[in-house]
Amino acid sequence: MPDRKRFTCTLVTPQAQVFHGLIEFAALPAHDGEIGVMRDRSPLVCKLGVGILRIRQAGIPLAWFIAGGFAQVVENRLTVLTQEALSPDAIDRTAVEQALRDARAMPMRDEQTADVRADRIARAKAQLRLLRMAGSIGRAG
Secondary structure (H helix, E strand, C coil): CCCCCCEEEEEECCCCEEEEEEECEEEEEECCEEEEECCCCCCEEEEEEEEEEEEEECCEEEEEEEEEEEEEEECCEEEEECCCEECHHHCCHHHHHHHHHHHHHCCCCCHHHHHHHHHHHHHHHHHHHHHHHHHHHCCCC
């Protein structure tokens, strides 16, 4: 009998397949906002931004920091391709807090340095948000 609520999710970086399994729900950090995915969603390809990928597997929430990339949904398969995917256990809070302070202190001399500063701040804030989430729900990712 086919599973009527779950679909396949695969999270891949250039280094490894980080996750593969049946899930009930995913929330993707698209470049222009969050996108929710459930079984039987219409086909989708989207550009991802820096943020948190959240999924629910067998009722258990899991999450990773992801650094952009692309996602595709087709025939009840979600594939997430990203340069970087970090579970909460892989994030050093002290290092991220320092990175945030350093990014905020960066001078904005031109558009390029402003973009680099904004990206570093977004990365640090997303990682800290993931650590807060993981602390409130137990271990994630």
